[in-house]
Structures are given as structure tokens and as C-alpha cells.
Amino acid sequence: MTQTSHPLAIEIGLTAAIVAVSGVASDLPEPMILVARPASATSAAALPSGPFDPVAHRTLEIGLRAWVSEQTGVPLGYVEQLYTFGDRGRHAMADDRDPHVVSVGYLALTRTGEIAQEAPDAVFRPWYAFFPWEDWRAGRPDMLDRLMLPGLQAWASQETAAPQGRPSRTERLRLMFGADNGRFDEDNVLERYELIYEAGLVEEAHRDGRGAGPAPTPLGQSMLHDHRRILATAMGRLRAKMKYRPVIFELMPETFTLTALQRTVEAISGRRLHKQNFRRLIESAAVVEATGDMSHATGGRPAALFRFRRDVLQERPAPGLRVGARA
Amino acid sequence: MTQTSHPLAIEIGLTAAIVAVSGVASDLPEPMILVARPASATSAAALPSGPFDPVAHRTLEIGLRAWVSEQTGVPLGYVEQLYTFGDRGRHAMADDRDPHVVSVGYLALTRTGEIAQEAPDAVFRPWYAFFPWEDWRAGRPDMLDRLMLPGLQAWASQETAAPQGRPSRTERLRLMFGADNGRFDEDNVLERYELIYEAGLVEEAHRDGRGAGPAPTPLGQSMLHDHRRILATAMGRLRAKMKYRPVIFELMPETFTLTALQRTVEAISGRRLHKQNFRRLIESAAVVEATGDMSHATGGRPAALFRFRRDVLQERPAPGLRVGARA
């Protein structure tokens, strides 16, 4: 019952969603994701990924850190395991091989400023290029109503008998996209992606053999294998984690203005926040302290500079930013 | 960068923490964990665990469900992936083998009533037998002050230089066990276990070669390999998840009284709750509906029977029980 005789050998791939934010001090910072530079112009974008070698590395995370720093030159700060994916069919390749790979997904945070320009084979791309419908900072993206909901609703109406226990397609749609009532919980990035994958609306689904017809209108840029699913998991986890742990500061420079901090939180969560309440939140959480210096780079009145108070980690167990109200 | 040439073959073990609650209608229900019946009287308890066969099973979860139902006869309802552990050294065995096993831990919930008595090789044991310090229902366990904190504090004071960035041992102790100020967050089961493991206070640490001296006073019953760590992860995850998803009902019978529900939540979270507030919470969450029947089995006034409203899953995305106040 505990361990059987003949081991079933499988390769373990470690795949990292490495996130940074560009333009932290600008008015519209962009969350960036490190993608392996495509071998050819036509090949799909891929997350950096490498095999786990249990002989060389004592733990999975150590293995991950080793090859990331070796191959991409990107220094990782915060690292968190996301999920282990073992789905056959989600590794479909051009030549129809479907290797037995189990991939352990990781979220890692770093700062754009710290990145060696000469990162050999990898480049940062805005994460909303892969998930345009997740960026609500300029209001509800109209691609939702133009391109996505029609297809999703068609797919939902194809469901004949409601599955017992599980919510129906229509209900999942309503819950995840706020189809009629309006709620859109920014944390459910993965759930939304899986929905449009199941509905056959993304290129990956087509490639994996789901959805018979012709290739669908591309909804965001696609990725190799199940890498977009891993990125979706990372985005959702980061958006959720931010609310109860001060991970956002892993993406900020040493000092920053409160507006820069707010814009960065907005960039990650994909929605605008209420200025005064955001500031009150920061104050009550006591996660930052003024440096005494001012930033004159803002265009208007100079802004006070702050830094993260590292010692809050010792004070309270959960000093996150429970962002609540919309703008 | 994406996939290298020679695959590193590893065995993937799926390990399940299968939880049920016994005595749901009683005054002190006990959370139970399914353990593989030990081969001999001296051998350590083990969680049910089996290899993943990617040829036979399309996903990890399907593989898990297959061998669990086949080998233990326990029907799994809710299943959730916990974490993937790849630590070398945590699989130390009597004969010093340390196989290259990566174990994917799962949490699964079931009902004691539904368990086939003839579960061939497995038996349910109270989970607090492995984590006695996590049961605060009868007040602060005095083993904390008698057996644990002295050892932990000794270990903390051995730390010479504070590690940069990371919290010091003393701080971790204070945060996780509420040493001086008093907070004890019931969700941090894993963090507490890792602390006492690092401090060399559990049998597993001794077995893995940490902590030089003699075998320590046993703190709870030990388990094979890193299975107690997986159980700790499961307990923490279930305690946390309960607060924002209605998973508790996976452990309840079809109908139940509100007190039975409260006692079950208390059993899982390990602390007593405030009756009136618990009821208001249940009411405002609208997660249950009265059946109209009464239970006369309580000894006093008969109690109304309720059932879980499965349709809340369709209404609101997060109908959990955000239990807050202590008794």
C-alpha cells in the first residue's frame, strides 16, 4: 500500500512564472512575465522551464533557483510553489508527441531594475498580452462583450443535461465573468482561463484537440503546452496573496511614492483603486515608513518617498493589503 | 531552455490525507485521518500513498482517486491538491535508502458513515493523535508549556546571528505559538510543525539525522517519511479553506443540527466558537435550509434539522464560514 515494486519513471519539469513590474514610477505600470525567447518567429511563447535533477538539488525550489539564475541571469527574490500539473493532452506538440511530463509550476517575483540586460534567452513581456481580458484598469474591456461572452454563451447553451452537483456552464459563466449581475472577482484568473479553454475559445484548446471547428479568434497570445494555464495560476495567486501578505514590495524599488505603490497594486490586480482609502489602508497596516526624501519627478506637487518596513514581518502575521473598494 | 535532452526519471508518489469526522452528532466530534494499517506493531503510521502511472491515468487526481477507491474502498468526495514535496532527506528509511521520490500531497474529504467497514489495509485514527498541540477545544493544551516551549526556546536561543531578511527563530516562535503576546492562528499548522521539526523535537527530525542527541520526548505520534508534514499541510489547508468555501458539508451527514455543525467546525479548527455568532453567521451565509424535521436525540429541547443548500454554490462565489470570535 505504501510503495510498490516497479517504479514508474517520469520526468519532472519545473516551470516558473517570473514576474516583475516595469514603469513602477510611471502612470501605468505594466506587470511583466519572463518568457523564453522563441527559437523561431512562428513558435509559441514559453515560460522558462527546466528539468528537476534530484541528485544535484536537495529540494525542488533549490533546483528551480539554480537553473533560473544560471540560464536567465534573473535574480529571484520571493518564490512560491503553485501547483503540479500532470494532465496528459496538455502537452500536445506539433509532432504529436505527448511526453510523460509532470510540471511543477512556480511563481517568482523580481525587480525589473535588477535584471541583467544580457539575460541570454529570455525576455520580459506584459502579462496582459496573454490575458487582455484581465486588465480592467481602463474599465471593462470591450473584448469581453465583443469576442468572449458570445462564444461562451453559445458553449453554455450547448449543455443539455446539467451536471449533478457541479455548477452548470451557465452558472460558472455568471460567477466568473459576472455575466448578468456584475461581480468580477479579479482573483479567479485560472477559473476564467479554464472556462474559455473548455469552451474551445483559445488556441491551446484547438491545438490539444478540443473544439472541432477552425482555429478560433485568438483571445490573447497563446503559449506553449499548458504554460498559459500556469501563468493564469500565478496571476490569480499573486492577486490573492497580495491581500494578506506584503509580497507587493518584492516588486517595488527600495523607495517609492504612495501613488507608485497604488499604481503597482492596480497593475497586478487589474483594477483601479480608491486613492484615499488606499492610503488609509497603507497607514493602518503600517507597512511603510517615510524616508524623509521627496520625489520631484511627478509633474505636480512633490511626493513623499517611502520604504517597506521589513520589521512588520516580525510584528504581525498577516500584513497584507486588503484592497477592497473600487475607484 | 525549454526541455533538455536526457530526461531525469523520478518516481512520483501520490499521498493522500483522507479526512472524515467521527461522532458528528456527539458533543465532541473527532477529525479522523486514514492511515495505512502498519505492517508490524513497531512500524510507523503512514498515509495511504501510491505511485502515479501516467499511462493509466490522464491526470494526477484521476490516478489518486483510482488507487484510493481500489485499495481502501473509501469513496472520496472533495479532493484538493496540497503541495509537491521533493526534499531529499525527508524520505530517510530504516535501511538508509533515500529513494528519489517526489510526493504530491492531496487533501480528500469523506464521511465516516459511508466507509465500508472492510477497508482492507487502512484505518481511521484521530488526527490530534499526531498533533495534540493543535487541539485547543478544552483550552490551551498544557503540553505546550510543559514539553514544547522549553525545547523551542532553547533552540531559539542557540541562534547566534539573526538571519538577514528572514525572521529570527525567536520571532517565528512568537508568531506561530503566540509565546508572549498570545495570538495563536489555528491555520498555521504546517509552520508550527516545521518549527518543531527544525528544532529537532519530533521523532522524524531525529530519524532524518537532525538534532544530534537522544531521541526526544515524543511530541505526538510520528509518521513514516514526511507524512506528518503532509498531514500538517492538510490540516492547515482545511482550516483555512473552511472559512471561504463550504467544504465542511463534505464531512457532515445529509441532515444535521446547528450544534452538530458547530461542533464539527470546532473539531476541525481546534477551538471553541461563540454559539450565537456562529448561528448568525450560518444564517447570513444562507448555506443551510431547515428540513422541517426535528432531532430528539439531544437530551434537551429537540433541535431543528438542516441540510446544506447545494445551490449556494451557484449563487455566491465564496460562501464559507468566516469563523471569527472565540467562545
Next chain:
DNA sequence: TCAAAAGTGTTATCCTTACACCCATGT
């Protein structure tokens, strides 16, 4: 002097916590 962004004060509302008392049944 005016545009542009920083920064603050106040109130209404809801949720959380805490308190104490009444009710219906079996023995």
C-alpha cells in the same frame, strides 16, 4: 497663474463582537 498631482477630514453603513435571557422537551 494655472495645470497636475499630492495629500487630508468627515460621515454613513455594515459587519463583528459581546452581552443575557427565554423556550421546549425528556426524565
Next chain:
DNA sequence: ACATGGGTGTAAGGATAACACTTTTGA
């Protein structure tokens, strides 16, 4: 009748959401 647990009303305090206005600089 009384012990036993079931069941409820209400008020204080704090957190959250929403409102609009003043301040300080650079151009």
C-alpha cells in the same frame, strides 16, 4: 419541576466605502 440543551434580541465598537476639498510644486 428541573435539568438540558435549543434558540433569539439588541447594543457597542470598529472597519469599510463614499463623499469633496486644500496644498504644493513646475512650467
